[in-house]
Amino acid sequence: MDRRGFVKNTGLLAMMFNLPIDKHRELFMKTIRVVNTGAEFEREKLNGPFGFKGAYLSELWQAVSKLKTASGESAIGLATQSILYADADLFVDNTETGGNALMFVLVNEALKLVKETPFQHPVELMEKIMPALQETAGRVTGKKDLNQNFIYNALVSIDNAAWLLYAKENGITSFDAMVPAPYRAALKHHNKQIAIMYQVPYDMPMSDLVNAMKEGYFVIKIKTGFPGSQEVMLARDMERLTQIHQTLKDYRTPHTGNGKLIYTMDANGRYEKKSLLLKYLDHAKKIGALDQVLVYEEPFVESNNEEVGDLGIRIAADESVHVVADAKKRIEQGYSALVLKGIAKTLSQSLKIAAFAQEHNIPCLCADLTVNPVLVEWHKNLAARIAPFPGIGMGLIETNGDLNYVNWEKMTGYQKLAGASWMQRKNGVFELSQDFYTTSGGIYDVPRHYEEMFSS
Template sequence: MAIRNTIRVTKTDSTFEREKLIRPIGFKGGYLTELWQTVSRLQSETGHHTVGLATQSVLYGDADLFAAYSEAGGNALMYALVERTLQLVRQTPFETPVQLLDAILPEVIREGIRITGKPDLNPNFIYNALISVDNAAWLLYAAENGLTQFDDLIPEPYRPALSHRNNKVAIMYQVPYGMPVEELRQAVRQGYFVMKIKTGYPGSQEEMVQKDMERLTEIHRAIGDAPTDQTASGKIVYTLDANARYERKETLLRYLDHAKSIGALDQIILIEEPLREENDEEVSDIGIPVAGDESVHDEASARRRLDQGYGALVLKGIAKTLSLSLKVAKLAHERGVPCLCADLTVNPILIDWHKNLAARLAPFPGIGMGLLETNGDMNYLHWNTLKGYHPVAGAPWTTAKNGVFELDNDFYHRSGGILTPSNHYESLFTYAC
């Protein structure tokens, strides 16, 4: 067994940058206009310091809280929880980031409820607030133990689940409510072949499903027959993401019946989190794999979804922490269930954190490679500037080609650049170390 150093954090700091979006992003019945990039700094008693990143998404974290506050107000509440979490980290020695998360999580939950005044605060809000801290903790863990590659970071119990080396990762191209059809056609011309369609339109359940069906018809008419050489069928494929907006399976089946009537059903390979978290209906009879996403907060909730017939689990290392994602990936591996990685419209550096996960998962069924959603390039107003903050900006594996990221030995050797400090984010802390 490897001997790990006990890490004691003595100094912390944080800041954030507000990044505007090209157009409002719609999901969960709401719309985002900006995303805060939160940056946390940890310094240990040995003098090592690291800077961790997060993209805050209050709408993803807790849609009810998002609706109850201004957009900036909701972000301010999450940032306040980041600050409180950093105080807890200074009080909590740890050997691994997984151990740190387990130790502080109960108090972070209590603090989240206190700060927001929301007794039923969604756990995803908590995890989103933990991202930059967890990110910095993994980097500090690497520095304290002399680890220089992502593979070395993964504690032994989680390595079998992340033992693959895909040479390609397919990109799930996000299709939000209001995206013009011509942009979809352009994406297909650029080689994208996995289209992630946002469902769950705002409104009542009846209004929602009607609009969802109309939108699928519009999309399928525009690109359904487009050819691709990346799938066995020669056709592009769809995944659906309702962000738990459907209250009952019956309503989802209406949508799928419509998909069949327009000839789109055979191209749907996955449905992400269609039903509300409290819904306990069996889904193995739907005929299309259903993936647990928002409702997966820990190993117990992941097991619950698998027991209900869910056929895949979504990893969100950039929304629910890498530490939790390792636990979920381990469980999925033990149950023989595939995983994919879904986005939170994160910045380019966090994409490569997530890409390191997707690269090492077993190839997704029907795709034959890793599966990763990334949509920052289509949503951030200053995306090219953000790309410039990446420590290895311009590396071939940071750029999409024909709908995939092509991963070579250099990607694996350099761990996608994530263990190399970013000059921009380091410069946000200008005091002497």
């Protein structure tokens, strides 16, 4: 009997004995052996300096990894390298090109480990190669205290390629079926709408923000943590909030119960002390903006362990959560939401965080890395399946590449399903039809543009 017949018959036995077929099937997943690898990258310019974490980006490298198995299957995965997000100190200590080059070297080092590591599913692969890659990353960068997010960012294209290989090797054609059984409860929803967090970076003109309101956006993500000393940062953050709130306070939306717009903030770990954030929140209350704040992402430096449960607003952990133990620690400190970043920390790691969050009734949102259009759909597959975010009643995702890339429209055109209704921004939301779930956002159709990078 061949393997296909064996799996078919064992599936029938599973039904006869009332066993969960999905879990039963996973017992017979193939062992995948990668025999050939490749990596390329493209440099994509931004429209202008893009500021967060107290610094600015001018371009983002798009890393592309290819894996080929012993059985002849191959897959290509994409990533957007964001050195400033991954390790701000390394970004400042190197040129922008130099930091990106270091991460791309690490991509190639990781690919060597993948060739030495058989696996049944990508979560297992990432767990197996991580210890050796951590050691290699310190050597490559010369940084003993390298942020773990730098390593995760370097793994995203490889992890995505591994998921596509896993699907091909096991005859899987949908995101729902691709998610391993231990993580499915966290991704059981099929949201019909996802609210788009419209990002307001340090230097965005208010005229651009007004135009966004006219287009129907209603969740406004304000980048805090201006460059400068802690005192300068706080003063500029408060000044900026006043400017934004004065511009937006009279706008209304049909998407909220009281008609008011929703604010979120993200300091990307710039605030050193809770006392400073309290001053910011007091200012928000004074100008009448605090009651519109839905969530504040990662306000503090990673080493800050102060309790946040008494701040009066929902605080979400992002950069400081590398593994489930970190998520547990932050929840114990009063954090009441988690940011999922499959496009920055790998889908494999995000599944673990999502499962932990679901088990502990902690809401999640999906924040951006200014990723390319293909990765927006990967991330949308997560945002579409997690529980609706409290206070808004739908999934919550940030995507700002359309505002920042010079070649956004060109990159969008690479996709085989470009123009699909669920790719369009409509009044501040993505409307997700059944077609989105059937096609899994097109992630299994890798654009020819990226395939051709390896044609030679």
